[in-house]
Amino acid sequence: MSSEIEQVLVVERRLLDQCGSFQGLTFEVDRYLPVLLNDRNHRFLPRPVAEPDPSFKQLIPYFIIVCNRRIWTYTRGKTSGEGRLVAKVSLGIGGHINPQDTGADGGEGVYTRAASRELAEEVVLPAGCTQTIVALLNDDATPVGTVHLGVVHVLIAPSDEVRPNELAIAEAGFKSIEELRPLRDRMETWSQICFDAIDELFLRGKVG
DSSP: OOOOOOEEEEEEHHHHHHHHOOSEEEOOHHHHHHHHTSGGGEEEEEHHHHTTOTTEEEEEEEEEEEETTEEEEEEEOTTOSOGGGTTOEESEEEOOOOGGGOOTTHHHHHHHHHHHHHHHHHEEOOTTOEEEEEEEEEOTTSHHHHTEEEEEEEEEOSSSOOEEOSTTEEEEEEEOHHHHGGGGGGBOHHHHHHHHTHHHHHHHTTOO
């Protein structure tokens, strides 16, 4: 097993405050994302340094996968990279941005590659998927949320042939909004926030 310490992309919390701090979701993606992805405004830190330090926000692509208005849902297993979320129900797939995602095309290219890599590492998707960035997600009410900032994508799958690609994803499958309502209290906080705004996320993600 490699002992190499993971490096993760962070932005300073004060930058978020300068753009306009918020709790929960904001749909003003164009107000925030170009600033956050500007090469001058982000850098990589060792994950053990970033995790306990709320003066930094780790930027996380967070995909909500939808097919026929049903949401791909799973439970985080014991091998999850984020131990504080084990056994929680999640509506989102995603992860950290690492130095391997960098290139000559700057921050937007870094983000796009990282988002695609994380998605491919965690799930196997059918051909023909489409996606839209619909919101940013900030939760300063929990220890996990305090040091992370989510970029919410709605990904539309043309079929329900979506399967997990790693052991940390358990009990995976598509569920309707009605089926998810009784599970809300078991959801991780980010998923609760997204679930409570699911109609708006569907609208902005062009879910028919």
